[in-house]
Amino acid sequence: xPLGRLAAWLMIAPALILLIGVFLLPIGWFxxxxxxxxxxxxxxWEEAQDVLFSGTVARVLLNTNGIGAVVTLLVLVIxxxxxxxxxxxxxxxxxxxxxxxxxxxxxxxxxxxxxxxxLLGRTGLINxxxxxxxxxxAPLELMYNRTGVIIGMTYVxxxxxxxxxxxxMKAVDPRLLQAAEGMGASPATVFLKVFMPLTLHxxxxxxxxxxxxxxxxxxxxxxxxxxxxxxxxxxxxxEVELTQNWASAAMMTIVLLAxxxxxxxVYSRFADKxxxx
Amino acid sequence: MASVxxxxxxxxxxxxxxxETVVAGVSLAIPEGQFFTLLxxxxxxxxxxxxxxxxxVVPDEGRVMLGGRDMTRVPPRGRGLGMVFQxxxxxxxxxxxxxxxxxLTVKGAPKAGIAARVAEALEMVKLTGFGTRYARQLxxxxxxxxxxxxxxxxxxxxxLMDEPLGALDKNLRYHMQVEIKEIQQRLGMTxxxxxxxxxxxxxxxxxxxxxxxxxxxxxxxxREVYENPDSSFVASFLGEANLLxxxxxxxAVRGPxxxxxxxxxxxxxxxxxxxxxxxxxxVAAGTAAVAPNHLPGQIQHASFLGNIVRYAVTAAEGARLxxxxxxxxxxQIHRPGDAVTLSWRAEDSRLLAG
Numbered sequence: 001x002p003l004g005r006l007a008a009w010l011m012i013a014p015a016l017i018l019l020i021g022v023f024l025l026p027i028g029w030f031x032x033x034x035x036x037x038x039x040x041x042x043x044x045w046e047e048a049q050d051v052l053f054s055g056t057v058a059r060v061l062l063n064t065n066g067i068g069a070v071v072t073l074l075v076l077v078i079x080x081x082x083x084x085x086x087x088x089x090x091x092x093x094x095x096x097x098x099x100x101x102x103x104x105x106x107x108x109x110x111x112x113x114x115x116x117x118x119l120l121g122r123t124g125l126i127n128x129x130x131x132x133x134x135x136x137x138a139p140l141e142l143m144y145n146r147t148g149v150i151i152g153m154t155y156v157x158x159x160x161x162x163x164x165x166x167x168x169m170k171a172v173d174p175r176l177l178q179a180a181e182g183m184g185a186s187p188a189t190v191f192l193k194v195f196m197p198l199t200l201h202x203x204x205x206x207x208x209x210x211x212x213x214x215x216x217x218x219x220x221x222x223x224x225x226x227x228x229x230x231x232x233x234x235x236x237x238x239e240v241e242l243t244q245n246w247a248s249a250a251m252m253t254i255v256l257l258a259x260x261x262x263x264x265x266v267y268s269r270f271a272d273k274x275x276x277x
Numbered sequence: 278m279a280s281v282x283x284x285x286x287x288x289x290x291x292x293x294x295x296x297e298t299v300v301a302g303v304s305l306a307i308p309e310g311q312f313f314t315l316l317x318x319x320x321x322x323x324x325x326x327x328x329x330x331x332x333x334v335v336p337d338e339g340r341v342m343l344g345g346r347d348m349t350r351v352p353p354r355g356r357g358l359g360m361v362f363q364x365x366x367x368x369x370x371x372x373x374x375x376x377x378x379x380x381l382t383v384k385g386a387p388k389a390g391i392a393a394r395v396a397e398a399l400e401m402v403k404l405t406g407f408g409t410r411y412a413r414q415l416x417x418x419x420x421x422x423x424x425x426x427x428x429x430x431x432x433x434x435x436x437l438m439d440e441p442l443g444a445l446d447k448n449l450r451y452h453m454q455v456e457i458k459e460i461q462q463r464l465g466m467t468x469x470x471x472x473x474x475x476x477x478x479x480x481x482x483x484x485x486x487x488x489x490x491x492x493x494x495x496x497x498x499x500r501e502v503y504e505n506p507d508s509s510f511v512a513s514f515l516g517e518a519n520l521l522x523x524x525x526x527x528x529a530v531r532g533p534x535x536x537x538x539x540x541x542x543x544x545x546x547x548x549x550x551x552x553x554x555x556x557x558x559x560v561a562a563g564t565a566a567v568a569p570n571h572l573p574g575q576i577q578h579a580s581f582l583g584n585i586v587r588y589a590v591t592a593a594e595g596a597r598l599x600x601x602x603x604x605x606x607x608x609q610i611h612r613p614g615d616a617v618t619l620s621w622r623a624e625d626s627r628l629l630a631g
Contacts, residue, residue: 180368184431186354
């Protein structure tokens with residue numbers, strides 16, 4: 001159907017033009033322009049080795065992956081039961097859970113991060129409660145360190161995991177679960193042998209999308225982290241704004257972009273897949 | 278695993294959902310090895326009744342007995358039943374052999390025993406060699422066989438089947454009816470079978486319970502409920518039925534145009550119905566003298582169905598009857614407009630409340 005294909009292209013054309021104009025062209029210009037300053041390909045390669053295998057970059061990459069992994073794990077552990085409840089809830093309970101998950105999703109990350117800072121600070125709500133109850137003698141250090149970054153990012157990324165898992169869980173035919181029960185399976189067995197395998201593709205997709213988003217995080221670690229919690233996006237920003245070393249920023253950008261695209265490639269294999277049938 | 282005998286009893290079982298009573302005081306006593314069918318229109322309570330037998334639904338009142346033991350509140354996994362589900366419920370992430378093995382693996386049966394049982398069950402449903410396939414690679418009929426194999430793999434004494442053939446086309450359905458019946462007899466299982474297809478119920482069952490509005494309207498062997506229905510509902514639900522309005526006239530019962538009827542049963546009310554199956558009606562050309570169970574009429578429509586000819590006949594007072602005449606040797610086919618006399622034997626008709 002040529003008309004159908006043309007119509008499809010026309011429909012995505014505005015978005016495509018926008019993306020090419022404000023994203024693809026500038027980033028291409030930035031990468032090529034920055035690297036071209038260095039000279040020949042050999043020179044670029046040597047510089048790249050210097051930059052990417054330097055202590056700072058190695059430490060930041062380690063931070064980025066470590067924080068990304070911990071946050072992804074936490075989001076999965078917290079999100080799985082929430083998604084399950086959401087997939088089973090009806091009526092008011094469903095609306096209530098969904099609003100709790102989605103409403104923050106529509107709020108700016110900066111606002112939410114500042115809200116957490118109010119809660120987690122030395123004189124913040126949580127410390128005041130803990131001190132008031134006599135559970136701690138001195139305020140806990142919940143911010144400007146790894147704990148703060150992880151709490152903030154887990155919160156921001158939770159909706160992505162919950163909604164991805166929800167879609168996978170909702171696609172499970174409840175009659176299969178009932179059938180398993182009828183054939184003698186205990187609730188635990190139904191979960192492990194039927195529900196889990198049927199939602200595994202959703203778990204993989206959720207983990208990948210959370211991790212992809214986590215390794216590119218900037219605002220939350222910048223506001224809630226300490227000096228030792230620098231992540232790759234912050235380092236790129238520092239190279240551009242502070243040291244004005246555009247070439248090294250470009251190299252790190254390429255690394256981040258490549259990792260993101262590879263993970264996205266894997267993700268897209270799982271995300272659009274329905275439960276096996 | 279509780280290994281229970283094959284008898285199934287329901288004692289005054291009632292289930293309500295809110296203000297609606299879905300099953301109202303149903304009692305059944307099914308002996309071991311019987312093929313028992315719950316037949317009824319949708320919303321008649323047959324599926325809820327089956328769910329209570331399976332343990333998915335707990336009755337509000339009454340008891341569910343399996344093999345003589347009270348299982349009313351035992352969860353499904355403690356009942357040891359085989360089940361075939363309406364949509365087959367084949368696990369998409371498991372292959373055929375793993376699906377069939379499922380009831381055994383969840384009970385932690387030894388591996389070697391499982392393989393042998395699975396092979397045996399697959400052979401019984403003629404799916405040997407399909408073990409490594411997945412549901413999406415199977416036809417509807419093959420999926421149905423997998424569901425059947427999975428239901429019998431643990432050699433249950435009782436198997437529940439919820440409209441198992443509903444999704445199959447007519448030829449395949451007939452084929453599977455025969456196979457299910459054969460397997461049931463070979464293994465001596467009690468089968469509780471739910472369907473809304475009356476032909477299927479008549480073909481397969483030892484006994485049928487016809488349900489309506491949460492109650493059992495009538496229960497008995499297929500031929501008995503077909504030929505001797507207690508109510509106009511059962512009469513018309515089990516195939517085509519002629520139900521003629523009749524009234525009491527002294528000792529006699531008279532129908533359209535004052536025709537006198539003699540039938541089984543008695544009319545306890547001034548007005549009622551006389552029931553006769555289309556195939557029991559004899560169609561003769563011309564108008565005969567007034568006699569019991571003779572009704573003059575006119576052919577309105579004649580449908581040639583191959584082995585039978587189905588006539589729609591109008592009689593006095595706007596009464597309409599269907600008459601199925603076997604297309605035997607030398608059968609004369611009447612034409613629309615022909616005057617005919619319909620007649621039937623008293624023992625083939627029955628008086629019913631209106």
